[in-house]
Amino acid sequence: MQPKKPGTRVRGSTTGRPIMVLFDVLGQRWTLRILWELRHGRLNFRDLRAQCDDISPTVLNARLKTLRELALIDHQDGGYAYTSAGAELSNKLAGFDQWAENWAKSLDLS
Amino acid sequence: MQPKKPGTRVRGSTTGRPIMVLFDVLGQRWTLRILWELRHGRLNFRDLRAQCDDISPTVLNARLKTLRELALIDHQDGGYAYTSAGAELSNKLAGFDQWAENWAKSLDLS
DNA sequence: GCAGTATGCTACAAAATATGTAGCGTCAAG
DNA sequence: CTTGACGCTACATATTTTGTAGCATACTGC
Numbered sequence: 001m002q003p004k005k006p007g008t009r010v011r012g013s014t015t016g017r018p019i020m021v022l023f024d025v026l027g028q029r030w031t032l033r034i035l036w037e038l039r040h041g042r043l044n045f046r047d048l049r050a051q052c053d054d055i056s057p058t059v060l061n062a063r064l065k066t067l068r069e070l071a072l073i074d075h076q077d078g079g080y081a082y083t084s085a086g087a088e089l090s091n092k093l094a095g096f097d098q099w100a101e102n103w104a105k106s107l108d109l110s
Numbered sequence: 111m112q113p114k115k116p117g118t119r120v121r122g123s124t125t126g127r128p129i130m131v132l133f134d135v136l137g138q139r140w141t142l143r144i145l146w147e148l149r150h151g152r153l154n155f156r157d158l159r160a161q162c163d164d165i166s167p168t169v170l171n172a173r174l175k176t177l178r179e180l181a182l183i184d185h186q187d188g189g190y191a192y193t194s195a196g197a198e199l200s201n202k203l204a205g206f207d208q209w210a211e212n213w214a215k216s217l218d219l220s
Numbered sequence: 221g222c223a224g225t226a227t228g229c230t231a232c233a234a235a236a237t238a239t240g241t242a243g244c245g246t247c248a249a250g
Numbered sequence: 251c252t253t254g255a256c257g258c259t260a261c262a263t264a265t266t267t268t269g270t271a272g273c274a275t276a277c278t279g280c
Contacts, residue, residue: 018210023142029238029266032133045257056239061258071217075257085213092209095202100128103195107181139237139267155228166268171229185228 025070030055031063032093035072035082039090044079135180140165141173142203145182145192149200154189 026032030052037043037051049060064080067073072086082090136142140162147153147161159170174190177183182196192200 018214019146019207020143021214022206022210023146027137027139027142029137032137033130036129036133044255046255054240056241057258058240058260059238062238071213085216088209089213092202092205096132097129099198099202100132103181103199104128104131106195154226156226164269166270167229168231168269169267172267189227 021070025066028063028066030059031067034060034063034067035086035090036093038073038080038082038086039094042077042079042081048080131180135176138173138176140169141177144170144173144177145196145200146203148183148190148192148196149204152187152189152191158190 033052033055034048037048043051045057045060045064049055049057052060064073064075067086068075071083072089073080074083143162143165144158147158153161155167155170155174159165159167162170174183174185177196178185181193182199183190184193
């Protein structure tokens with residue numbers, strides 16, 4: 001099932017609340033990773049695929065299509081990159097990195 | 111495939127970097143939603159399920175198991191709730207809500 | 221005791237998604 | 251006209267998710 005635009009129904013939720021739409025997209029395999037790998041700048045299809053440990057092109061293309069429809073990335077010149085909205089989201093994601101490091105450390109102690 | 115603990119290999123990534131582990135978990139369907147629905151406090155299995163639009167118990171149980179293994183939630187007394195790590199993550203998620211609202215508004219304009 | 225109820229969870233078959241390999245069509249340079 | 255890069259599709263296989271049914275345990279009142 002393709003995620004829907006905000007305002008429409010979303011898998012399992014009849015409200016179409018933006019946060020649900022977002023969870024729907026990000027909850028698809030590889031979406032978070034793809035957004036993450038674009039953090040250093042524009043990448044073309046093949047390089048992006050390589051960065052994502054050779055994700056299958058079928059899935060990569062499906063995700064890129066969704067992310068474009070949701071205006072989180074665009075495709076110009078030499079490849080794919082964030083839109084301004086996508087960049088904002090990416091900034092939020094960036095905060096997860098440090099958190100995850102600390103989280104991993106605390107897991108080791110248990 | 112079950113997500114692995116940090117330090118071990120993760121789907122598609124041989125580094126086992128914590129952020130990859132995190133993306134791996136959060137990228138599973140329903141994981142973000144489940145974390146989100148716990149934001150108001152402890153919920154038992156059935157209530158949590160109801161909050162998640164009657165997600166199938168099979169998946170809910172699988173996700174809860176994973177989240178417990180990763181020390182993001184625990185199960186005591188009357189149900190499931192964040193651990194301290196889970197609460198931190200939830201705080202970060204909370205920031206997504208307002209962002210998503212604005213994002214949705216800007217999408218309408220296009 | 222013993223029915224009634226709530227809870228956490230499992231079984232299982234069907235449906236939806238993801239994976240991996242191969243390769244096509246377009247374009248531009250040599 | 252060959253070569254290479256690029257974005258992407260086809261397709262068969264494998265994995266994951268879904269949805270319904272219902273089990274096992276632990277209470278609670280009677």
